[in-house]
Amino acid sequence: MFDKILIANRGEIACRVIRTCRRLGIRTVAVYSEADADAQHVRQADEAYLIGGPQPADSYLRGEKIIEVARSAGAQAIHPGYGFLSENADFAEAVADAGIAFIGPAAASMRKMGSKAGAKELMQAAGVPVVPGYTGENQEPAHLKAEADKVGYPLMIKAAHGGGGKGMRIVRDPAEFLASLESCQREAKNAFGRDRVLIERYVEKPRHIEIQVFGDTLGNTIHLNERECSAQRRYQKVLEESPSPFVTLELRQRMGEAAVLAARAIDYVNAGTVEFIVGQDGQFYFMEINTRLQVEHPVTECVTGLDLVAWQLQVAAGGALPLAQDQVPVEGHAIEVRLYAEDPEAGFLPGSGKLERLRLPEASPGVRIDSGVVEGDTVTIFYDPMIAKLIVHGADRPEALSRLREALARCEVVGPKSNIGFLERLVRHPAVVEATIDTGYLDRHLEEFMPAAGEVDHDLLMAATVARLLGDEEATRERAERSGDPTSPWAIADGWRLGHGSRRSLAFGQGDQRIELHASGSDGHYQIEHDGGHVAVAGARLAGSELTLRIGDRGRRFLVLDREHHVLVHDGQQRLRLQPLAMYQHEAGAGATGADNVVAPMPGRVVVVKAAAGDTVEAGQEVMVIEAMKMELSLKAPRAGTIAEIRAEAGDFVEADAVLVAMEPA
Known part of the structure; x- marks a missing residue:
């Protein structure tokens, strides 16, 4: 095994590799850009070295600089993580030429998979099922249009080099082909440096099933079963799980055998993922091999109990795979979702900025958090806006979904906007609960996962109001205790004023909406006036983060996740975040x-x-x-x-x- 490795990446994957290395007694070397000087992977590694400016091209994509750092630091191996140089055959080759182990497949295997067109032809020759289409070198628009007409519509245009959902367009109308081609080629050129595309038949309402494969240098190749990643938005995975609720035992065996066949066809070594598209009829077709560890590898780790990074290190050091195919364990069900700094209600616009407050559920046997940031860190504009991966494991799928809902309810992000509310609606949606979702469902029905405009749940509003009232009363009592006369009537936080009744007014903001309420009473018993109606709230008590109260004759329980920056409450199904406002203020006029x-x-x-x-x-x-x-x-x-x-x-x-x-x- 290695004594020291360099991690040529950042964020949660770098932190993930560092954790495994620390457990194995391996020292770690991190690299970082000017934007990442205070990042968690820099703080957690044994050593860290600056390699350039904030743009990836000036830092994390500088292969020669990374190899130079590895040499000077005495690293025996380089782990590429995922993204950046992880699937760059030239980098893998340069690492090997420098006498350093590359923790991944050989450059030759990568090159065979670096082109989707070439990979498809290779898999077809090896007997792996592929989707009908065109993979030729003639990239003239007129020729591509003619080939598209032969394939038939709907079809998909895909960048021949790359992945991650970049450079992909679905075309349903022949009249839209050339415009889609231009857009796809431009995006492919910007993302991967090459604009070659391939065309293939589009499978309607498909499932996305991928198989984790592993190979060693001794000729052993196995698979670690499947992950389903059908919940996608614009080809970006949103929810991943294992095992797939769609896959039967017979289909799992056939897909696993095909995945191993695909890996052997390119002499694959180390961790990789063979991705398949599966029709509603159960027919599956090869899409691509990701020649690296996947973002969603934790779900495989949860159901197998294996550490895939440790496997990577063992294989890269020349060791044999720890298990044979028939020894791979499977227990329970695991699900992963990704928490992003993004605004779903604004088209999932990525966000950036300081994480003023970050609350994630505590890790437990059934809950795992993989994150590269902590409260106070900044989500920078230069890289992927992922905050954390939330992974849960249960005895079966219903238990895993229940655990995921509970874990999401305890997540809070203040600073950049996040997708937590979107994820909460996702994991309760019938298409996910009933396991019927296909890869295009989110794009076709996105409105089903968005909050209704202007609607505020009545009970959540009452809970938020009471949480604010109790907080004000608590603050008043604390001030009174610090004063010289704690028994003064002015220390009573019930809104009483000389000549007036005990009535308090509150104002909250939610988006563009302003909400005003009036409350009388104190100490957990209130009459709340809102929108012309009156509500009696009694017996309100806040113990830690748990608020219990009675609204009329109904008892309710809520989580109060924040009373400092905002008022954030959760009823176990949904959350409500309100911004406290001054009760009396002039609204600024909007300019034209x-x-x-x-x-x-x-x-x-x-x-x-x-x-x-x-x-x-x-x-x-x-x-x-x-x-x-x-x-x-x-x-x-x-x-x-x-x-x-x-x-x-x-x-x-x-x-x-x-x-x-x-x-x-x-």
């Missing part, structure tokens, strides 16, 4: 200039400018595309009119809220 400008929704790089000064545009017409946090954002004209000025060019880096396109006054 916003409709005349196209602004950057977040920091990013301009990919393409599609309009020029003097152009006449229609409302909603795309005028610019920017790239931020690994995704393209389409910026559109706010109204019909004439463009007065374009203030950014392709390649420019722009700040959030910067005016990029100015319209002439209406």
Whole structure:
């Protein structure tokens, strides 16, 4: 085994590898960019070295610099994690040429899988089922259109080099093909440096099933069963689980055998994932092999009880696989979701900023947290906005889902917006509970996972109000105890004032909505007035984070997750976050200039400018595309009119809220 390894990555995967190495007594070396100087992987490693600027191209993609650090630090191996250089055959080859072990497959195996087109042809020759389509080298638009017409619609255009949902478009109408092709090729060029695409038949309502494979240098290749990743939005996985509720014993055996066959066809060594698309009829087709460890590997670890990173290290050191195929254990059910700094209600726009407050459930035998940040850290604009992976394990799927709901209820993020509320609705949706979700369901029915506009649950509102009232009373008592006259009537927090009744007024904000309430009473017994109605609340007690009370003649229990920054309450099904506001304030008038400008929704790089000064545009017409946090954002004209000025060019880096396109006054 190795004495010291370098981790050529960042975030939760770097921290994950460090944990396993620490358990095995292996020293770790981290690398970091200028944006990551205070990151957790830097703090947790035994040594850490600066390798460049915040942009990935200036740091985490500098293979020669990473190898130089490994040599100078005396690292015997490099773990690439996932993303960045993890599937870069040139980097893997350079590491090996430097006399350092690469903890992953050989460069030759990567190159066979580096092209989706070549991989598909190779798998077909090896007897692995593949989706019908076109993988040829002729990339002329007219030729691709002709081949598309042969394949038939609907079809999918896919970047031949890359993954992660980048460079993929579904085309249902022949008239849309060329525009989709242009968009796909541009995204592929930006993401992977090459714009070659392939075309394949699109399987309607498919399931995404992937098989974890492992190979060693002694000729042993096995699989560790499947993971289902059918809950996706725009080809990005949202929820992963193992075992798949869709896969039968017979299908599991056939897919496992096909995955091992695929791995052996490219002489695969170390951890990899063979991804299949599965039709409703149970027919499965090869999609690709991810030549690295996957983000969702923890669900396999939970159901097998194995440490896949430890396996990676053992295999890379020349050891044999620890188990044979018939020795792979399987116990219970595991599910993983990813907590992101993003705003689902604004098209899942990635977020950034300081994590003012971060509360995650405590790790336990049934709950696991993989994270690369802690409270006080910053989610930077330069990298993926993942906050944490939440993984749960139960005796069966219903128990795992129940445990996941409980764990999500205890998550809280203050600072950048997060997708926690979206995930809570997801894991209660019938398509997930009944295991009928397919890869396109979220995109077809996204509104089912979004909160109803303007609606506030009545009981949650009462709970939030009472939590605020109890907090005010507690603060008043503490001030009174510190004063010289704690028995003064002014120390009673019941809203009493000379000549007036005991009535308190409160105001909260939720999005653009302002909510006003009035309450009388104290010490857990209140009459609350809201929206013309009166509600009696009695017996309210807050013990730790648990609030119990009676609303009318109904007893209820809630979690109070925050009373400092916001008021955040949870009823076990859903959450309500309110921003306390001053009761009496003038509302600022909205300016009229916003409709005349196209602004950057977040920091990013301009990919393409599609309009020029003097152009006449229609409302909603795309005028610019920017790239931020690994995704393209389409910026559109706010109204019909004439463009007065374009203030950014392709390649420019722009700040959030910067005016990029100015319209002439209406």
